[in-house]
Amino acid sequence: MPLVKKRIKKITDLLGSEQKHILETAFILMLPVILTKITGQLFTLLLASYYGATDSRLNQFFIANTIPELLTTVLMTGALGTVVIPVLIASKSKYGKEQFYRVYSSILNATIIIFLIVSALLIVFAGKFVPAAINLVKPDVPPTQAELNNIANMMRALLFPQLFLGISVFVSSGLNIYDRYIVPQLSPLFYNIGRIIIVVSFLPLFDYSPWVIVLGAYLGSLLHLLVQLPLFKNLKIKYLPIIDFKDNNLKEVLKLGLPRILVLASDQIALVINNFIAIAFIGGPASFNFAKSLYLVIPSIFGYTFSYASYPTLSRLFIEGNQKEIRRIVHKTLNEIFFLALPFVITLMVLRVPLVRLVFGIFPNTAFTLDNTYQVAWILLFFSFGLIFITARWFVFNLFYASKNTILPSIVSIFTLTSVIGLSILFTNLLSHNPNYAISTIDWHYSNFLSRADEPSRAGVAGISMAMSLVYSIELIIMLILFNRFKIGIKKLATDLSKKIVAGGWMLVFMYLTFKTWNVITYIPESADSLYKGSTSLNLFILTTVTVIPGFMIYYLICKLLRVEELKLLRRYLNPIFKIGGLRI
Numbered sequence: 001m002p003l004v005k006k007r008i009k010k011i012t013d014l015l016g017s018e019q020k021h022i023l024e025t026a027f028i029l030m031l032p033v034i035l036t037k038i039t040g041q042l043f044t045l046l047l048a049s050y051y052g053a054t055d056s057r058l059n060q061f062f063i064a065n066t067i068p069e070l071l072t073t074v075l076m077t078g079a080l081g082t083v084v085i086p087v088l089i090a091s092k093s094k095y096g097k098e099q100f101y102r103v104y105s106s107i108l109n110a111t112i113i114i115f116l117i118v119s120a121l122l123i124v125f126a127g128k129f130v131p132a133a134i135n136l137v138k139p140d141v142p143p144t145q146a147e148l149n150n151i152a153n154m155m156r157a158l159l160f161p162q163l164f165l166g167i168s169v170f171v172s173s174g175l176n177i178y179d180r181y182i183v184p185q186l187s188p189l190f191y192n193i194g195r196i197i198i199v200v201s202f203l204p205l206f207d208y209s210p211w212v213i214v215l216g217a218y219l220g221s222l223l224h225l226l227v228q229l230p231l232f233k234n235l236k237i238k239y240l241p242i243i244d245f246k247d248n249n250l251k252e253v254l255k256l257g258l259p260r261i262l263v264l265a266s267d268q269i270a271l272v273i274n275n276f277i278a279i280a281f282i283g284g285p286a287s288f289n290f291a292k293s294l295y296l297v298i299p300s301i302f303g304y305t306f307s308y309a310s311y312p313t314l315s316r317l318f319i320e321g322n323q324k325e326i327r328r329i330v331h332k333t334l335n336e337i338f339f340l341a342l343p344f345v346i347t348l349m350v351l352r353v354p355l356v357r358l359v360f361g362i363f364p365n366t367a368f369t370l371d372n373t374y375q376v377a378w379i380l381l382f383f384s385f386g387l388i389f390i391t392a393r394w395f396v397f398n399l400f401y402a403s404k405n406t407i408l409p410s411i412v413s414i415f416t417l418t419s420v421i422g423l424s425i426l427f428t429n430l431l432s433h434n435p436n437y438a439i440s441t442i443d444w445h446y447s448n449f450l451s452r453a454d455e456p457s458r459a460g461v462a463g464i465s466m467a468m469s470l471v472y473s474i475e476l477i478i479m480l481i482l483f484n485r486f487k488i489g490i491k492k493l494a495t496d497l498s499k500k501i502v503a504g505g506w507m508l509v510f511m512y513l514t515f516k517t518w519n520v521i522t523y524i525p526e527s528a529d530s531l532y533k534g535s536t537s538l539n540l541f542i543l544t545t546v547t548v549i550p551g552f553m554i555y556y557l558i559c560k561l562l563r564v565e566e567l568k569l570l571r572r573y574l575n576p577i578f579k580i581g582g583l584r585i
Helices: 002-016 022-051 056-095 097-137 145-157 159-177 182-202 211-226 229-234 248-278 284-295 297-320 323-350 352-360 370-385 387-402 407-432 446-450 458-486 490-521 536-561 565-581
Strands: none
Touching (some): 056 097, 056 284, 145 211, 159 211, 248 458, 284 297, 284 458, 297 323, 323 352, 323 490, 352 536, 370 458, 458 490
């Protein structure tokens, strides 16, 4: 019993302690992020197993959820995470805690009021907006009036859990100011747990109604908030029912926040429009969201954690004017992100089909068919081409926000928004003429870019991921060039990153040849009703294992030969784990 109490005390001390070192904090945060992604994928797996990708009920939910997510991300999540934190840090250090509480509460209250006003407008006009947006896309199978009404009603209902999530993000930001990161990162984990509990408990009982998924969002959002309140209370962070419009800090937030909202809005508007573009293809919204949930695992683990952990530190360094330390952190962090993420990106590129089947089609009697598998894997293929740039994108944007420069990101975001939407239309048109999920069968004739096929192929939805990868890759390069006024050493950075790319190239060739050699042991039946009695999951697991393990060894071996400095990360953080089994790097 004393041993149990001792262990519990250690855990609570860790959760409540300060985390100030970027690399250590990033690695500590990887565990809750990984658990969050596992539970998130489990939730998505449940939806795929219950509905597949073509069930109209699931696609209705994904369409209905796009606007509420847009509202929360733009007004609350992003403005807080990247604009408010530097202002709050400066307020707390310069004027003390009491002034910090006033500024913090004013921002929270003002944001909630704006959220409620916009939500009220959406509640009133959802019935007109939804049909107009869907008819503009001209889907191959138009929804009925009853389905349109259901989408509008779910959209209204989903606004309230988004409000809970937004308030929870404010709580997270307050904890971040006090260098507490672990508990805020546990919130998304509990959000997923809440959704899973509701879906597993009630979805079959209510004939797989998408309203059960909506109910899951309510429980998940409440848990997201409640898990943070004990630490918030323990730190004695005060909430005040005021909005001090005369406060200079609030004015600065509005000044910096509006351009940041424009950047976030551009990203989210592009996703919303792409979700509606996906309606044109059978199973498009569900397949796109399934693929998005899978490809975002890599940026979340290796991009978001480093970005999240480094942001408060970078904000302080910019306030202090310590450019030498800023350059060191930028160079070091980008190299670490590329080194850690690249082998996983290559794995996703080569093994997309078995991975999709293992993630979404593993349950017995699944509704996730073989064609669903290929459609999601096809979307993932084009995401993987730009995934390494997407992973580093969050960190590079935060460099500008930490320096309180929101103008340049705003200008670039306008280019990104227009480019993603325009290219998504062109590329979905192109791929709608593609008879199957193969690059070799794409007809690149210019006329195919300008019109959708009369009977659009389901492969067409991958034009969205093709556009996003291309535009976000170009965007990252532009942002690095613009930030180079701080003399971050672009040439040295490019030289160091090229070593990882060379190692990744060898890994790609090796894994592709290995995959093709061992591909004969795999078998995926057309549906769960197939007469095949073997274990599809076992076949795919063996194929993945015999391909991935040697592939990673090749990558790290080439990095060793090229003297990649980041290899020390493996020795430093994995040796304590491997020591349990008597191994050592």
